[in-house]
Amino acid sequence: MSDSTNLLFVGLSQSGKTTYLAALWHVLEDQSSATKLKLKQLSGDRTYLNLIVEAWRACVPVPRTTLQTDDTMVALHLEGDGFGEFTLSVPDLGGEAFDQQIEHRKMSAAHAALFRQANGVLLFVHPDVKKGTQISDQDQITASIGGATEAGSGASGHAAVPVPWKVEMLPTQAKLVELLQFLLDLVDHRLRVAVVVSAWDLVADLGQTPLKYVSGRMPLLRQFLDANDDIVDHAVFGVSAQGGAIPDDKSKLLELDSLKRIRVCHGSEDDHDITKPLAWLLGGK
C-alpha cells in the first residue's frame, strides 16, 4: 500500500457524495464499530468534515457542495488489516461541476489533474434515476394490458417534437457513462470503480442486490462497466448513509444508535460498515 492514496467521489448533483462523506467521518471519528478501515490519527483542517457531520448527526440535510463552494480536499489518515497505514485524499467535488462537464464539454484543469491522479473512484448514483422511457415501450405496455395506443403508433415517419431536446434530458445512465468516458480518457492505469447506489433504503425492499438493481435500471452503464473489464474493475454497493428520508424519518432516525442508521449492501452482505466501498477500492474484497 502506498503512503498516499487518491480516491475520487464522482456523481451528479444530489447523488449522495457529501452525505456519504459525513457519515464516513462520523464512523471514523466514533471508532466504536467494527470497520475495515479505521482512523489512525487526526490531522489537517477538519472544519469542513465537522460542518457536514454536525448536520448528519442532527438528521438535517447535509450542506451540498456546489459551484459556489470550493472543492474541498479531505485528507484522512487511515489504517486497516492488510492495508497498513496510509493517507486517503478525497476531494469533495460538487455534482454541478460534473453536470456542467457533460453539458459544456469542458473540465476544469484542477478536476482533470484529480482525475489523472485517481487510484479509485466512487461513482454515486441516486436510485431515482431518469430512465428515458420510450414512447414505443409505453405503447407495448399499454397494448399488453389491452389499452388503446395512439393512432399511427409504430410509425417511423417524421413529426414535429413538442419539447425540443436538451442535454439535461439525458437519462442518468447516459450521463454516468459520459463521466466515466471523461475519466478513462485521462487515466493511464487500470482503475477500480465502486458504484454506490445511495439512499439504498428507498429501494432495499425490492429485494435485489445492488448489482441487480443497477443492471435493471441502468443497463447501458452495466454493459459499459462489463465491456471495459480489461481496464476497469467494478463493484456495486447499496449505501444508505443517512438511514432514511429527511425530514420524514427524522424523528425515527434520531431515536436510533447513530451507527445503526448506516446501511451498506454488497452482494448478499448487509451491514453498517461504510468503509467497505473504500476498502474495496484499495484492493480489498
Add this chain to the structure above:
Amino acid sequence: MAEAAPTVAAPEEDVAADQAEGQANVDLFAGYEMSAVDTEDITLRWPTQLIVFAGAEGSGKTTMLAALYEHLGRGSFAGFDFAGSRSLLGFEKTCHANRVISGGTRPTTERTIPSDEAAYYHLALRERAGERRRRQVLLSSLSGELYRWARNSREECEKLTFLNRANAIVVLVDGEKLASLEQRVNAHADAAGILDAFLDAKMVPSGAHVEFVFSKLDRIRAAGESALAFLKQTQEKLETKFRARVPQLVFRELAARPGPSSEEEELSNGLATAFATWAVLQARVTGDGGQVPQPPSDAREFSKFGWRRAEEGRRAKQ
C-alpha cells in the same frame, strides 16, 4: 487508456500550465455526431467497421440508427455489450422523438437536416462470447435529400466519398411506401436508383457488403397479402437488375421500431441478426483480387501511432 474513449483532452504540460493560471479548462470530446475528421481519432487507432444507411427521405435510416442505440440502452444486443461511444449525445438526440419526455404521443424520428458534412455515429462494442473482441463501428445516416441528389447527378454522387470506405452499404426500401398502392413503385425505384447511381459512379468499394433492406416490415405485413406480394416482386426485380454487378447482394426485411404486436420479438431478432452481420469486420477485396490493407491486429500499439498522427493533423489545422 480507455479503448472506448479516445481523448481530446489537453496534454499534461498544458494542464499544468492551466493549473498555474487556475483558470483554463480542458476540452472534452464533443459527444455529438462526428465529421470525417473527427472519426480519424477512431479509425487511425482501431480497425473500424463503417456501415452506411442509404435511402430516400423517410425510408427509415435514422430510425434504424436510433433503434440500434435504443436496443443497447435496454441491454446487450446482437451478441454485443455497449463499450462506449464518442457520439452518445448524438444518439440521445436522435432518440428524443421516441422518448416520453419529448411530449410526443407516437414514436417518430426527427427529419435529418441535409448537410455537406457526413455525419457519423460511433459505437464501441465488446463481444459477449468467445474471445470477447472489441469492435469499433461507425454508422452513417445522411439526409435522404443527399441521396436523391446523388441519384440525379453523377457529380453529386461522387461527393459521397465516404462510400469508398464503407464496409457495409445498406440501401433501405421504404416499407411504408411499399404498402401503398400509389407510392410503391416509386419506393422500389428510389432504392434501385440509389444503388444504380453508386455503382455507376464507382462509389461502391470492391468487396463491400451490400444489402437491400425492406424497412418497416410491420407496415408491409399490416397492409396484407398484396403488399407482401409486391415486396417479393420488388426483390426479384432488384435481384435481376443488380446480381451481375453485385454478386454478394443480400436482401433483408426489417422493422427497426415495430409497433405493438405479437411479432415484436421476432422483428427485433431480425434487427439483431442484421446488426451482428454489419458490425463484424470483413476483409475487403481490392479490384485486383488483393486485400484492402487493414490496421494491424495489435490495436493498442497501432492506437499510439494513430493517436499521434491524428493529434498532429488536428494541431496542424488549428
